[in-house]
Amino acid sequence: MKLYLWLRNTHLVLGLSCGLFLLVYGVSAVQMSHSGWFTLKPTVTQQTVEMEFDEPRAVARALMDRHGLRGELAQVKGTSFRLVRPGTVSEVTFDPVAHKAVVKTSVAGFMGMLNRIHHQAGMRHEYTLLNVWGVLVTIVSAGLLVLGATGLYLWFKLRPERKVGLVLLALSLGFSLPLVVSLRLAG
Amino acid sequence: MIKKIHAYLGLLSFSALVVYGIAGLEASFGGDGQRIPQGRHEPYTAAAGASDREIADDVYRRLQPPLAAPIPSFAIKRNENNDLAFTFYSVNGPTAVTVLEKERRLRIEVVRNDLGRFFGGLHATTLGARSPDLRITLWKIYNEVAIWSLVGMVLTGAYLGLASRPRLRWSRYVLAAGTLGFVALYVVTR
Numbered sequence: 001m002k003l004y005l006w007l008r009n010t011h012l013v014l015g016l017s018c019g020l021f022l023l024v025y026g027v028s029a030v031q032m033s034h035s036g037w038f039t040l041k042p043t044v045t046q047q048t049v050e051m052e053f054d055e056p057r058a059v060a061r062a063l064m065d066r067h068g069l070r071g072e073l074a075q076v077k078g079t080s081f082r083l084v085r086p087g088t089v090s091e092v093t094f095d096p097v098a099h100k101a102v103v104k105t106s107v108a109g110f111m112g113m114l115n116r117i118h119h120q121a122g123m124r125h126e127y128t129l130l131n132v133w134g135v136l137v138t139i140v141s142a143g144l145l146v147l148g149a150t151g152l153y154l155w156f157k158l159r160p161e162r163k164v165g166l167v168l169l170a171l172s173l174g175f176s177l178p179l180v181v182s183l184r185l186a187g
Numbered sequence: 188m189i190k191k192i193h194a195y196l197g198l199l200s201f202s203a204l205v206v207y208g209i210a211g212l213e214a215s216f217g218g219d220g221q222r223i224p225q226g227r228h229e230p231y232t233a234a235a236g237a238s239d240r241e242i243a244d245d246v247y248r249r250l251q252p253p254l255a256a257p258i259p260s261f262a263i264k265r266n267e268n269n270d271l272a273f274t275f276y277s278v279n280g281p282t283a284v285t286v287l288e289k290e291r292r293l294r295i296e297v298v299r300n301d302l303g304r305f306f307g308g309l310h311a312t313t314l315g316a317r318s319p320d321l322r323i324t325l326w327k328i329y330n331e332v333a334i335w336s337l338v339g340m341v342l343t344g345a346y347l348g349l350a351s352r353p354r355l356r357w358s359r360y361v362l363a364a365g366t367l368g369f370v371a372l373y374v375v376t377r
Contacts, residue, residue, distance in 0.1 A: 012358055015344045017365035024369070025207070026338035033313035033331060086376050113377070121214035129376050134215060136372070141211025148197070148204045155194045168198040176202035176329055183278055183322050184305060186253040 004157055011150040014143045021140045028118040031111050040115065042089075042106040049103065054096035056081045063092065063103065072127040085127060086120050087113035190351070193343040196336040203310075203333030210310035213303035224283070224296040231293040233271075233286060239263050242286060243273055246293065250275075252282045256317035277318070278308030 031038050049067060053059045056076045060083060063069040071085035083090040087108040094101035108116060123134040155165050197204070231249070233242050243258045255275035266272045271286040280300040284293055300308065313334070314327050348358050 012348055012352075012355070013361050015341075016348045016358055016362040019341050019345050019348075019362060020366045020369045022337060023341045026334060026341060029313065029334040030338065032311075033315060033334060035315060088377075113373070117373075117376075121211070123215065129372070132372060133376070136368075137211055138215040141208050141215065144204060144211065145208035148201060148208065151194070151197045152201070155198065158190075158194065161191060161194055165194060165198050168195055169201060172199050172201050175325075179322055179326055179329070180202070180206075180309065183254065183309070183326065184302075186277070186279060186320075186322070 004154075007150045007153050011147060011154060014147050014150075018140045018143045018147075021136065022144070024114050025118055025140075028111070028114040031115060032118070038111045040108065040112040042108045042112060044104065044106050046102065046104045049101050050099060051094050051101035052099055053094075056094075059092065059094050059101055063090075063101065067103070069103070069105075070127070072125050072130060085129060086116040086133065189343050189346055193340055193347055196340045196343070200333035200336035200340075203330055204337070206306050206310050207333075207337075209303065209306040213307050217301075217303045217307070224298045226294065226296045228287075229293045229295060230291060231286065232291050233288050239265075239271055242271055246273075246284055246286065247275070250282070250284070250293075250295070253277060254279065254318050254320050254323055255282065256319065259317075278305055278312060280304070 031040075049063070051059055051062060053062055056079070057073065060069075060073050060081060063083070069083050069090050071083035071088065071090065074082045074084050079096065080091070080093045083092065088105065090103055090105045092101055092103050117133065120130065120133040121137050123131045123138070125131050125134065155161060158165075231246070234245070237245065240260060240263060243263050247255075247257045252275040254277035258273045258275065263271070263273050266285065270288065273284055275282040275284070278300070280298040283296040283298075287294055309326065310330075312323060312326055312330060314331055316323060316327055318324075345362065348355075348362065352358060
């Protein structure tokens, strides 16, 4: 009984604390699976600013300090780069001779933001917020595995549901496991 | 009833949920996840009057890369040597092909994903995937069921956590903490 209570509470705590994260993953997965159902067109704005620096990192720093741009520096190519954070991408092109920088910023709508959050991962980013998302992705992913394992145990303890559940589980595993193995061996 | 639905959805999509969990951990901790490309050459003569699109389709028919779809037009490119180059993607890894027209051969580089990346690829194989392989079609259907099941499980789980155990007040605090944490991070990131 103690084990049951402990596992039930673990399932409950993990499920409720990760619930919104999992819902976001589920809804954004629906969006990716049915891309025609949603419009992900971002809002795009453009501005030209004075820029005395002639190196990408210095220009990025100046844009962050003076114009409030935020994010991780990416795709640095000569006189252009991007500042990226989930849902917002600033494409910067600067002219060291004319001392100008053109900043084109695309801001995703709600579904676009969920899509970007879904793709956020890793904990070695320059931008701290991305690392925070990365930590949460790790916790939620591990949580999902624990939820699955504890859920299996909790279901098994529900005696009246064993027969139907066993049929469903057998269907699920019987369908998916050979499929996964076959896909892996496909070459 | 809600409890039954919650449990049944979980059992029905159990394998996919495990795949999602592994894919998330792989995204967090995985390296580049690919082994060194296995390169080889094959004789190939491009038809004189064929377009790049037709050559890409011809190479696809000839190589029949397992689980991969034909190359979409936007992915047909020419490299720095002006050779036609494109990549067939599958859950097991990419197959990069360069058409060396002057040498009358293909350069084929096959990269094998490790297991972590394989699961990552599986979790991303949704109805939008275009492979003609029946196994991919079956997995897409299972994945679709699992995605909706996940949404259903979260909603029924939240109801069960809050409504079926009113004495467990802490469960509400946990839900509030998780929700507020997400919303706060969303707002700050925005």
